[in-house]
Amino acid sequence: MANTLSISERADALEHAKIDELGSIVSKSFLFNLADGKMGIDGGRELLQQYPGKRMLMGDDPRLPKMPARPTLLDFFKYRMSTGGAYHMLQSATHALKAGMNEKTILACLLHDFAVSAFIRCDHGYWGAQLVAPYVDEEVSWAIKMHQALRFYPDEAAGYAYPQNYIDYFGADYEPDDYVQADYERARNHKWYMTARMITVHDIYSFDPNAKVSMDDFVDIVGRNFRQPEEGLGYDDSPVAHMWRTLIRPTKFL
Numbered sequence: 305m306a307n308t309l310s311i312s313e314r315a316d317a318l319e320h321a322k323i324d325e326l327g328s329i330v331s332k333s334f335l336f337n338l339a340d341g342k343m344g345i346d347g348g349r350e351l352l353q354q355y356p357g358k359r360m361l362m363g364d365d366p367r368l369p370k371m372p373a374r375p376t377l378l379d380f381f382k383y384r385m386s387t388g389g390a391y392h393m394l395q396s397a398t399h400a401l402k403a404g405m406n407e408k409t410i411l412a413c414l415l416h417d418f419a420v421s422a423f424i425r426c427d428h429g430y431w432g433a434q435l436v437a438p439y440v441d442e443e444v445s446w447a448i449k450m451h452q453a454l455r456f457y458p459d460e461a462a463g464y465a466y467p468q469n470y471i472d473y474f475g476a477d478y479e480p481d482d483y484v485q486a487d488y489e490r491a492r493n494h495k496w497y498m499t500a501r502m503i504t505v506h507d508i509y510s511f512d513p514n515a516k517v518s519m520d521d522f523v524d525i526v527g528r529n530f531r532q533p534e535e536g537l538g539y540d541d542s543p544v545a546h547m548w549r550t551l552i553r554p555t556k557f558l
């Protein structure tokens with residue numbers, strides 16, 4: 305019977321089954337549709353007609369791990385992050401720790417790809433910096449912002465060569481966008497240049513299966529250097545609280 309349905313009809317049927325299971329109508333933000341190459345958004349009225357008796361999802365998405373009422377930074381690592389992303393940042397922070405870096409640099413390494421790992425990848429340095437800015441020293445968020453640009457520019461004296469990965473990803477003739485070039489120029493002459501540069505030095509891609517990494521090594525450093533809001537990230541009325549709430553409930557209708 306299913307064989308007689310077209311691919312899009314089958315996708316619709318699956319979607320219906322999912323909505324029935326979920327109990328609420330889960331819709332996608334315009335941005336999520338853009339990422340699928342679609343210019344559009346489901347209208348509320350149309351969705352109600354499509355799923356009679358159902359309401360829009362305004363709470364937790366039951367498909368995702370439940371978050372505590374007052375989530376901490378470490379809860380986001382646990383419940384809202386790709387495993388590979390968490391591993392990459394832990395490896396980076398471990399590398400910095402072993403090299404004897406100061407705590408600000410280690411924290412910057414631990415958080416540098418937060419956006420790629422748990423939010424949005426394009427302009428990840430900027431998004432990541434903004435997410436943590438109210439809670440860390442300005443030097444840490446500045447370094448996270450700037451590491452994105454610095455990754456495209458080698459500094460052999462500091463121990464950073466242009467990554468082979470980027471040649472594979474983008475081709476040998478890739479030229480960064482103008483704003484990336486401009487931020488690189490700004491960063492190069494900045495008093496915190498070396499903090500951002502150290503993120504790139506410890507931003508290693510080789511995944512050593514024998515390397516033991518654990519958040520346990522960083523709990524105290526996070527405790528001393530990340531001002532965890534008592535109300536929980538997302539509920540502290542900071543200028544970025546809504547961004548954390550979006551991570552907690554990415555499919556909330558409004």
Ligand SMILES: [Fe+2]
Binds near residue numbers: 416417428451452
């Ligand atoms: Fe990065």
Ligand SMILES: [Fe+2]
Binds near residue numbers: 392416417508
């Ligand atoms: Fe990275």
